[in-house]
Amino acid sequence: MTTPERTEVLTGVRVRGLTVAGVPSGAPIVDSVDLDVRPGEILGLVGESGSGKTTLGLALLAYYKRGTQLAGGSVAINGVDLAGAAVRRMRGDAVAYIPQSPASALNPALRIRTQLGECGGDDARVREVLREVALPDTDVFLRRYPHQLSGGQQQRVAIAMAFLGRPDLIVLDEPTTGLDVTTQKHVLETVRKMCATYSCAAVYITHDMAVVAELTDRIAVMYSGRVVETGPARTVLRSPQHPYTARLLMAVPDLDGRREIRGIPGHAPSPVRRPAGCAFAPRCPLVVDRCRDEVPALEDGVRCFRAGVSRFEVVERVEVPVVSADAALEVRGLSAWYGSHQVLEDISLSVPRGQCVALLGESGSGKTTLARAIAGLHPRHGGEVVLGGESLPPSGLRRTPLQRRRIQYVFQNPYESLNPRKTVRELVLAPARVLLGKVPDGLVEDALSQAALSPELASRYPDQLSGGERQRVAIARALAAQPEVLVCDEVTSALDVSVQAAIVELIAGLRERKGLTLLFVTHDIALVRTVAQHVAVLEHGRIVERGPVAEVLAAPEHPYTQALMADTPRFDTSRFSQ
Amino acid sequence: MVRLAVKRLVFGALILWAVSVVVFLATAALPGDTAQAILGREATPERLAALRLELHLDDPLVSQYFSWLGGLLTFDPGRSLVNGLPVAEFVGPRIVNSLVLMLTAAVVSTPLAMFLGTWSAVRRDRAADHVTAVVTLVLAALPEFVVGITLVIVFATGPLRLLPAVYVGTGQVTFVDLVLPALTLVLAVGPYIVRMMRATMIEVLESEYVQQARLKGLPERTVLLRHAVPNAVGPVAQVVALQLAWLAGGVVVVEFLFRYPGIGYALVDAVNNRDLPVVQALALLIAALYIVVNLLADLVSLVANPRVRTAIR
Numbered sequence: 045m046t047t048p049e050r051t052e053v054l055t056g057v058r059v060r061g062l063t064v065a066g067v068p069s070g071a072p073i074v075d076s077v078d079l080d081v082r083p084g085e086i087l088g089l090v091g092e093s094g095s096g097k098t099t100l101g102l103a104l105l106a107y108y109k110r111g112t113q114l115a116g117g118s119v120a121i122n123g124v125d126l127a128g129a130a131v132r133r134m135r136g137d138a139v140a141y142i143p144q145s146p147a148s149a150l151n152p153a154l155r156i157r158t159q160l161g162e163c164g165g166d167d168a169r170v171r172e173v174l175r176e177v178a179l180p181d182t183d184v185f186l187r188r189y190p191h192q193l194s195g196g197q198q199q200r201v202a203i204a205m206a207f208l209g210r211p212d213l214i215v216l217d218e219p220t221t222g223l224d225v226t227t228q229k230h231v232l233e234t235v236r237k238m239c240a241t242y243s244c245a246a247v248y249i250t251h252d253m254a255v256v257a258e259l260t261d262r263i264a265v266m267y268s269g270r271v272v273e274t275g276p277a278r279t280v281l282r283s284p285q286h287p288y289t290a291r292l293l294m295a296v297p298d299l300d301g302r303r304e305i306r307g308i309p310g311h312a313p314s315p316v317r318r319p320a321g322c323a324f325a326p327r328c329p330l331v332v333d334r335c336r337d338e339v340p341a342l343e344d345g346v347r348c349f350r351a352g353v354s355r356f357e358v359v360e361r362v363e364v365p366v367v368s369a370d371a372a373l374e375v376r377g378l379s380a381w382y383g384s385h386q387v388l389e390d391i392s393l394s395v396p397r398g399q400c401v402a403l404l405g406e407s408g409s410g411k412t413t414l415a416r417a418i419a420g421l422h423p424r425h426g427g428e429v430v431l432g433g434e435s436l437p438p439s440g441l442r443r444t445p446l447q448r449r450r451i452q453y454v455f456q457n458p459y460e461s462l463n464p465r466k467t468v469r470e471l472v473l474a475p476a477r478v479l480l481g482k483v484p485d486g487l488v489e490d491a492l493s494q495a496a497l498s499p500e501l502a503s504r505y506p507d508q509l510s511g512g513e514r515q516r517v518a519i520a521r522a523l524a525a526q527p528e529v530l531v532c533d534e535v536t537s538a539l540d541v542s543v544q545a546a547i548v549e550l551i552a553g554l555r556e557r558k559g560l561t562l563l564f565v566t567h568d569i570a571l572v573r574t575v576a577q578h579v580a581v582l583e584h585g586r587i588v589e590r591g592p593v594a595e596v597l598a599a600p601e602h603p604y605t606q607a608l609m610a611d612t613p614r615f616d617t618s619r620f621s622q
Numbered sequence: 623m624v625r626l627a628v629k630r631l632v633f634g635a636l637i638l639w640a641v642s643v644v645v646f647l648a649t650a651a652l653p654g655d656t657a658q659a660i661l662g663r664e665a666t667p668e669r670l671a672a673l674r675l676e677l678h679l680d681d682p683l684v685s686q687y688f689s690w691l692g693g694l695l696t697f698d699p700g701r702s703l704v705n706g707l708p709v710a711e712f713v714g715p716r717i718v719n720s721l722v723l724m725l726t727a728a729v730v731s732t733p734l735a736m737f738l739g740t741w742s743a744v745r746r747d748r749a750a751d752h753v754t755a756v757v758t759l760v761l762a763a764l765p766e767f768v769v770g771i772t773l774v775i776v777f778a779t780g781p782l783r784l785l786p787a788v789y790v791g792t793g794q795v796t797f798v799d800l801v802l803p804a805l806t807l808v809l810a811v812g813p814y815i816v817r818m819m820r821a822t823m824i825e826v827l828e829s830e831y832v833q834q835a836r837l838k839g840l841p842e843r844t845v846l847l848r849h850a851v852p853n854a855v856g857p858v859a860q861v862v863a864l865q866l867a868w869l870a871g872g873v874v875v876v877e878f879l880f881r882y883p884g885i886g887y888a889l890v891d892a893v894n895n896r897d898l899p900v901v902q903a904l905a906l907l908i909a910a911l912y913i914v915v916n917l918l919a920d921l922v923s924l925v926a927n928p929r930v931r932t933a934i935r
């Protein structure tokens with residue numbers, strides 16, 4: 045596939061047939077990837093967890109983690125092959141890497157000065173770059189250790205480190221994970237500015253479509269180790285040609301609330317289990333026989349036999365007026381401590397029956413503590429938790445089985461909240477057995493089907509399930525106790541967008557169909573719109589704003605909420621619907 | 623940091639005091655009569671009584687303890703019951719001999735073991751690594767007298783008669799006398815340090831900051847020496863300290879085996895002769911050594927951790 049235009053590309057980055065395989069399985073983790081990035085251009089590399097983004101990103105620096113190795117293909121930067129003896133010289137100089145979590149990628153034992161100094165460039169250059177990323181260039185700052193910097197500062201140091209050697213290509217692997225949206229916005233601005241200043245080609249790895257839409261010039265969508273669609277960002281986002289891209293876009297929560305989100309059923313295969321033929325076939329709504337036998341080639345930027353058939357469809361979201369209802373759950377004047385450190389101060393909150401209240405706040409604001417206090421998991425609190433007019437004892441141990449049954453809790457991380465030694469059936473049954481006394485027939489099957497899981501899964505163990513399936517099991521476990529109130533603590537934050545959308549659909553459906561009352565804890569303001577009727581914004585342990593979602597998001601009053609609305613990247617649907 | 627160090631120091635002193643109580647009570651509880659042991663079976667009751675009076679053996683335990691403690695604090699732990707020499711004079715040169723032995727073992731084993739551990743981690747899963755793993759495991763499992771005897775057979779009594787099997791001098795030690803005992807101690811403490819260093823280095827080498835250092839294009843030497851090793855030293859210092867502290871006790875067996883004229887050998891001798899002042903002084907000395915080495919290790923791991931270092935300023 046050598047079009048005349050492509051052979052001309054000598055400046056910038058040129059990747060051909062790059063394949064990285066697992067050792068010893070030999071299964072390709074990254075499979076025949078072709079990419080071109082011109083100087084000054086930012087390429088967004090998107091895909092779900094495990095699609096091979098990090099592996100590909102590292103391969104662009106000819107680096108292969110333990111357990112992986114190069115199995116073919118080449119990377120050339122400005123016409124120079126990145127291979128053999130040239131690799132060490134080119135790293136840092138021609139190509140640099142900005143890691144996912146600077147907290148663990150900066151050496152804890154070395155001063156900032158040392159870590160910046162070894163990237164090439166003299167003292168004056170170090171200070172110049174520090175100024176460019178809006179960090180102080182003082183000796184005091186240079187003498188610091190990484191732990192003396194904030195998360196945003198650490199990430200800027202990592203960016204400064206990468207640009208010190210004036211590289212031609214820079215690879216950024218989810219550089220804003222774990223940062224709050226305001227810091228993320230500043231970091232993204234810095235990245236954009238630096239790439240322009242140095243006319244440096246950039247590969248920006250992320251799973252966040254909204255970031256891609258704001259930042260990048262071109263997009264490459266990865267699925268199970270292969271690039272399935274690539275092209276200018278605007279074109280791909282406006283009219284995705286591959287069914288996976290289209291469905292992925294439909295799963296992105298819409299901050300402006302004009303569109304419903306739709307999940308993709310199933311989950312991405314691991315490299316060892318990748319089906320023959322098109323890897324997306326088991327989840328693809330358009331699949332035909334041919335897809336299962338033959339791997340489609342990348343043609344005109346799309347890897348699909350039925351390219352262009354599926355389109356990005358906007359499922360219009362209808363704003364349902366909020367009706368008033370009596371409070372199923374009330375919190376009155378709740379304060380909580382860890383030791384002598386107060387994390388919650390005088391919180392009052394009311395959750396109307398059959399509705400969903402979103403508790404919005406960034407990490408450290410105290411949202412999990414509040415959720416745990418309500419569920420009786422954090423007894424060190426003052427104030428009152430009232431369930432259906434009845435005040436509950438602070439400790440879950442003191443609550444009656446009936447009281448405990450009525451409030452159920454779903455944890456953030458489905459990889460940790462399920463006992464790996466128990467089957468799904470035992471997991472789902474355990475709380476029901478304690479709380480219901482007599483277990484009705486078919487309870488497990490019923491709970492699983494409510495959580496949209498096949499009853500066949502009942503005999504499996506958690507490690508035989510995907511992340512999304514695990515979270516559904518956790519939900520089924522809660523449902524089996526037949527609760528009135530479900531407390532969901534960041535239940536989607538460990539999951540991919542497409543899986544997150546499916547879980548959110550499930551939870552919203554449970555509320556609509558079964559009249560379940562929900563407290564939905566999240567840090568993602570875009571999700572609030574989709575799930576909740578009411579929102580309470582938590583900052584430093586206090587509720588700073590509350591009200592019906594539509595009103596609060598339309599006209600936020602507190603500066604913190606305003607900043608959240610302003611700094612969260614928009615994935616503007618009006619640009620895409622035709 | 624100074625405050626922390628002082629706190630540890632005070633704590634160490636407290637432990638030492640507690641040890642002194644235990645040592646005193648334990649020696650006092652030893653079966654048999656000290657005076658009888660000194661004078662032998664034919665001693666007349668009058669002579670026994672006179673000796674008891676001289677040694678304050680009939681005083682209440684508490685007053686015996688305090689007069690002993692007072693003696694210790696003024697560096698006068700009494701006289702040996704066997705040869706009548708002041709304990710300090712008798713023990714002094716032996717302390718020097720033991721310290722020489724222990725220091726030699728420590729100075730040889732620590733860097734060597736840390737180097738071997740690092741090397742093994744760098745060559746992870748290759749032949750050299752597997753061989754190191756097996757050898758260190760076997761050495762760690764063998765009691766030190768077995769190692770010592772094997773060394774004697776190989777280097778002293780076997781075909782290679784290079785070194786003396788046991789010490790035969792009169793108090794002065796030379797290099798040749800030192801080799802086998804020191805080597806035995808090195809082989810006893812080294813394997814743990816090697817294994818710990820290997821495990822820690824493997825973890826550090828897998829870390830993201832080491833990956834990042836490689837991605838900066840730094841030479842592998844710099845990556846290893848500047849980025850990896852300093853981060854492994856902190857955790858390993860604890861194990862090194864435990865091993866070196868073990869030396870303080872382990873030296874007893876090894877000195878006895880080689881008849882090396884140090885405190886360990888002297889202790890065994892003194893116990894056999896019921897030479898109480900010597901036993902007490904030596905037991906306390908060994909405990910003190912143990913505490914000091916642990917204290918040093920704590921300080922090293924504090925200094926190796928920039929979080930602690932900077933929090934102090």
Ligand SMILES: Nc1ncnc2c1ncn2[C@@H]1O[C@H](COP(=O)(O)OP(=O)(O)OP(=O)(O)O)[C@@H](O)[C@H]1O
Nearest residue numbers: 066073092093094095096097098099109110111315
């Ligand atoms: N060292 C390794 N040895 C074997 N398999 C690996 C190794 N590292 C990753 N894999 C597998 O390769 C696939 C791609 O991993 P990779 O880390 O590149 O994904 P990713 O797209 O960056 O995911 P995420 O979004 O979670 O960071 C995964 O299925 C993973 O299990």
Ligand code: SF4
Nearest residue numbers: 322325328335348349
């Ligand atoms: S090739 Fe077939 S299965 Fe794959 S995405 Fe296209 S239509 Fe779906």
Ligand SMILES: [Mg+2]
Nearest residue numbers: 097098099217
């Ligand atoms: Mg990744």
